[in-house]
Amino acid sequence: MAPSNLDNTARVLPDVANEPRAALAGALDWVGMGEIEMPVTLVGDGGRQSTAAARVNAFVNLAQPDVRGIHMSRLYLHVDKLLSSEPATPTSLRRLLKEFLDSHAGLSDRAMVSLRFEHLVRRPALASDNSGWKAYPVTITAVMDRGHFAVELGLSVAYSSTCPCSAALARQLIQEQFEADFAAGKPLDRDAVLAWLGTEQGIRATPHSQRSHAEVKLRLVPSFQDFPVIDAIDRIEAALKTPVQTAVKRVDEQAFALLNGQNLMFCEDAARRIKAALQDDERISDFWLRASHLESLHPHDAVAVATKGVAGGYSALPEGLAPR
Template structure:
């Protein structure tokens, strides 16, 4: 059969990324406390395209992705190496997004329930191999300004802490979740009894945080973690009394610690 994709393209325009997007794929995610959790990921996979080639063979992405069962750097690098070889490309890219559930106990009643976390893994290979992971964690923030100027109460809301990191050593998704939660006004829980609601409400009131506060303190925690070579932090608050959201972001290299 005629190989149309492999025809020579007269326009001679190289393309940096050509591939497939939003492919649903079953995966296993290793748990910090042993075992694994099944999930379904959305996959984006691409290669660069030489200026003389008209197109790529899409089916080859799926064939290579059959190796992807569990998320590890070694498996990702092997897949990218295979794509570079089979697609005759100089660079390959693989990105996945998936839900991950962390089981938590409510603070007082100790009722267990799962908290859904959005996770992210991105890998790229040319001459070097790059591997990044990330989380988007729901948290609770309470406004310091509202607390200061109000006779009683303070506006508070759900917020999200996004952390993307490139690591020197292995790091668990749970570790990043813990960093996000401890720098918010309070963690969130799926199941709360009345005694838990009282605890969370009062904890947040005693620990007011702007999005700027959360972003800075998460960054300082990441700076101190020797496993992390690079990071990006993005905090967004779903404002409860404004018709807009508030956000703050910081990336490694944006500031220098004194001392």
């Protein structure tokens, strides 16, 4: 049988990306592959492992202005080898970035990888015996910049927020309705008042509440050996006290209404609660957070942003764009 024309063992394939000079010279900040489909495994409490479908970005810089391109297939193969065989940890991602740079020796001195996925967690109901799944968006970003390694964990947590101002205004209207329905100077009938409180007339107004989002970026101390995804989420939810629920029976809905009534908060309150919960965590060298309340009162959001306040750390800009 005649050899196939695609038999690469007998042919040398052209590599125009490896041409000695680019048509237009210039160094590039980042070059690589975006939205690579890969599995990612994390190690959680008690050593339990969970795997999710991730989108991966893998980049190096092109420091040589006359070189036309990098070896993108090498980046893919390094990512595939690591994420297909072991959990993602700060240590494994540091090793991955070193492999990026070793495979681009003489071309690059900076490397970056980011993983974006949803982390599924089963959560119990507030009062009933039910439970359900919640998906938390997670982003992990690691950078090796001229020998300096940094790793960031990004999280998003959904919660409910009830406006304190709206609650005060609603209480005033209820007081006014009570004054109208129960005239001054007349004896109060306890049973009549109790029945009145159970009517729509008794609850004349209700405060507005809305689904809200806490977006957090955590600069981790690289010496720790795992990503504290669930622990960080638990800290944030415990601080806010009103995380959105999954399986909900009427008894759970009532418990949720009670939590909202006991935890009235502006976006400023939410941001301060999260900041206090993260401030003293020894695994976190810096953080940026944004509390966004998707207002039901108007079509724009109420937003508060906070950082840990580390010198040279995260910018306090609303998007937390980059270190200062």
